Amino acid sequence: MGTYYExxxxxxxxxxxxxxFRIGTSRVKKKFWYYRIRRKxxxxxxxSTKQTNKTKAMDVARLVYLKII
Numbered sequence: 001m002g003t004y005y006e007x008x009x010x011x012x013x014x015x016x017x018x019x020x021f022r023i024g025t026s027r028v029k030k031k032f033w034y035y036r037i038r039r040k041x042x043x044x045x046x047x048s049t050k051q052t053n054k055t056k057a058m059d060v061a062r063l064v065y066l067k068i069i
Contacts, residue, residue: 013062020057033057037065
């Protein structure tokens with residue numbers, strides 16, 4: 001794992017196209033989870049979940065995934 005990610009987890013609802021992660025740089029004040037989803041055209045959609053809890057972050061990512069896929 002590179003230095004960009006502090007933690008990285010594939011989402012169980014689509015292990016090929018969706019992950020949640022935390023940014024590992026010291027510039028980040030709050031350790032929020034982010035999601036990144038690869039759309040059908042190959043472009044990525046990435047945003048903060050604004051959650052510090054991994055389970056809640058996974059729920060946020062799943063809801064967004066269902067909306068954009």
